[in-house]
Amino acid sequence: MFPNGISHYAIGGMVMGIGVALLYATTGRPGGVSTFFSTAWSWVVRTPFFRQTAFLDTRRWRFIYALGLLLGGLLYLYSGLPVALSHVPAWKLALGGLLIGFGARLGGGCTSGHGICGLASLSAGSLVMVCTFLAVAIATNWAFRMLGL
């Protein structure tokens, strides 16, 4: 079940949790990530959808939060901890990314919004969404392996 050990999973998950908890404790904001990708467009796209108050009012902190995520990764890179290489074909990253971006926005959140904040809020809707993410992703992964992709 855990061929690579469990400690880095437990510790990493705790550090992630402390980050999300810090945002909530200091500012009261649930720390979902995916809305950032819509609010970022509000700086360049002038259609009413992208100019909605919910985006204009939150785009600044969402940008700072995303910047923090980037810096967190960078800090890890320079911390001397092991970094394993990754080789996922570009077409999978492009196609998967497109579906993730569209789906997360239509679905009102991603693995951080529904998965961490939604479950921590005991939201039944978020639980349904997390189960949907998992079931569809497991089935997709299985189908791709069957097809040899």
Add this chain to the structure above:
Amino acid sequence: MAKGSAFLDTVGTLVAGLLFGFGLAVSTMIRPESVLDFLSFDDLGLLLVLFSAVAINLLVYQLLPRIFDKSLLGGAFQQRPFQLDRSSWFGGGIFGLGWGICGVCPGPAIAGLGAGNLDLLIALAGIFAGALLHGLWAARRQSMST
């Protein structure tokens, strides 16, 4: 918001994101292969990561609003605006499809780029494009229904 409080708000948000990103890197979830290994049941680590992160926040989200009127810097404790309906459920399915194809989620894509995986720029371009398409499509759908 007072000036000092706005500064602390920025610092708090930045540090929160930084811890989140660092934790994602420690847990190896920034590596798409770690997610794909979970989806094929070869390594269930992702569940442990999710469990640890949720356990801490379950305490914080449930207890803090019961003990304090407001957050530390004075903002209200916000509820996530979410309504489960057919369209959002369908969105979750599309997200799962993309997640199953590439093993990337929005947070790990950003943190993984920071940790030097430049391939994730492709995934991030896809996510940005998907969010744009969603916005244009949602506006069209709304204008047709009214």
